[in-house]
Amino acid sequence: SQARMQLGLDAVAGSRTFTKDGKPHTVAFTVLPGNTIGSLPPPSPGDIFFDFEGDPLWQDPATGAWGIEYLFGVVEAPAPGHHGDPVFRPFWAHSRSGERRAFLDFLGYVEERRARYPDMHVYHYAPYEKTALRNLSLAHQAGEETVDSWLREGLLVDLYATVRHSLRISEPSYSIKKLEPLYMGNNLRSGDVKDAGASVVAYAAYCAARDAGNMAEADKVLASISDYNRYDCLSTLRLRDWLREVGAQATAAAA
Numbered sequence: 001s002q003a004r005m006q007l008g009l010d011a012v013a014g015s016r017t018f019t020k021d022g023k024p025h026t027v028a029f030t031v032l033p034g035n036t037i038g039s040l041p042p043p044s045p046g047d048i049f050f051d052f053e054g055d056p057l058w059q060d061p062a063t064g065a066w067g068i069e070y071l072f073g074v075v076e077a078p079a080p081g082h083h084g085d086p087v088f089r090p091f092w093a094h095s096r097s098g099e100r101r102a103f104l105d106f107l108g109y110v111e112e113r114r115a116r117y118p119d120m121h122v123y124h125y126a127p128y129e130k131t132a133l134r135n136l137s138l139a140h141q142a143g144e145e146t147v148d149s150w151l152r153e154g155l156l157v158d159l160y161a162t163v164r165h166s167l168r169i170s171e172p173s174y175s176i177k178k179l180e181p182l183y184m185g186n187n188l189r190s191g192d193v194k195d196a197g198a199s200v201v202a203y204a205a206y207c208a209a210r211d212a213g214n215m216a217e218a219d220k221v222l223a224s225i226s227d228y229n230r231y232d233c234l235s236t237l238r239l240r241d242w243l244r245e246v247g248a249q250a251t252a253a254a255a
Contacts, residue, residue: 001168002168005028005029005030005168005169005170006170006171006172008028008170010030010168011030012028012029012030012170013029013030013031013246013249013250014028014029014182014246015027015028015029015170016181016182018181018188025181026170027169027170027171027178027179027181027182028169028170029167029168029169029170029182029246030167030168031166031167031246031247031249031250032165032166032167032168033254034165035165035166035167035247035250036161036162036165036166037162037166037243037244037246037247037250038247038251039162040157040162040240040243040244040247041119041121041157042119043077043240043244044077044117044119044120044121045077045079045080045117045120046077046113046114046116046117046119046120047076047077047117047120047121047122047123047240048074048075048076048077048110048113048120048122048123049074049075049076049077049122049123049124049233049234049236049237049240050072050073050074050122050123050124050129050233050236051073051124051125051129051229051232051233051236052069052071052072052073052128052129052132053069053070053071053073053199053203053225053228053229054067054068054069054070054071054132055067055068055070055200055203055204056200057200057204058070058203058204058207060095060096062096063096065096068093068094068095068096068099069093069099069102069103069132069136070092070093070094070099070203071090071091071092071093071225071226071229072090072091072093072102072103072106073088073089073090073091073226073229073230073232073233074088074089074090074091074106074109074233075087075088075089075230075233075234075236075237076088076089077237085234086234086237088230088233088234089109090226090229090230091105091106091109094207094210099136099140100140100142103136103137103140103142103143104140104142104143107143107146107147110122110150110155111146114155120155121154121155121156121157122150122155122156122157123157123159123236123237123240124156124157124158124159124236125158125159125160125176125232125235125236125239126158126160126176127158127160129156129158130151130156130158133147133150133156134147134151159236159239159240159243160174160176162243163179163239163243166243166247167246169182176232176235176236176239177195179239180235180239182242183238183239183241183242184235184238198228199225199228199229202221202224202225202228203221203225205221206218206221206222206225209221
């Protein structure tokens with residue numbers, strides 16, 4: 001069925017044509033009869049949309065250990081009637097101790113938000129966020145009970161799992177970037193950092209500029225990474241909302 005979608009042989013529920021590499025490109029989708037969109041939690045004003053930025057090639061100068069989660073990015077669900085951009089909250093880390101502090105600050109932020117919005121959830125795309133949170137709790141020997149309770153109670157909602165069990169799209173990948181033309185309108189990706197590989201290269205450039213004392217260049221690179229992460233978080237929010245819309249349409253059409 002995936003191959004038939006890519007070849008344009010199956011009926012579609014919707015599509016969008018946009019300009020890609022200077023040429024018209026169409027992304028089409030269909031909603032599967034046994035879709036799981038209806039099992040998504042009801043929206044809460046406390047919901048947040050979360051994405052990590054990490055550099056597996058960063059090396060701790062003290063221990064030689066590889067890898068760092070240098071940005072915990074969050075977009076908060078907009079308040080009812082709010083028409084501006086949703087609030088973006090970054091938690092930065094540029095050292096191993098900074099990673100531990102950012103991790104604990106993030107846990108504290110979510111727990112404080114849960115106290116105000118008991119029905120909230122943390123949405124992300126693909127399993128990496130769950131795995132990384134568990135690994136951070138083990139590496140820093142902190143927050144293990146909190147992370148375990150999040151996983152046990154279903155606080156973290158992976159929208160990739162919903163997409164995989166609910167949609168077929170006419171693209172060769174189910175990366176969130178392939179889905180974005182369907183729900184991000186004309187606000188498609190731009191800027192120097194457009195994918196995870198580019199963010200790793202950009203973070204290495206940030207570290208090099210910082211270590212050379214070129215703070216103007218370092219700040220410029222960091223801002224581009226922040227913009228990329230903000231877009232990822234906003235995309236996750238828009239995907240959640242779009243999934244609920246197409247799920248409702250599919251349910252109404254089947255009635």
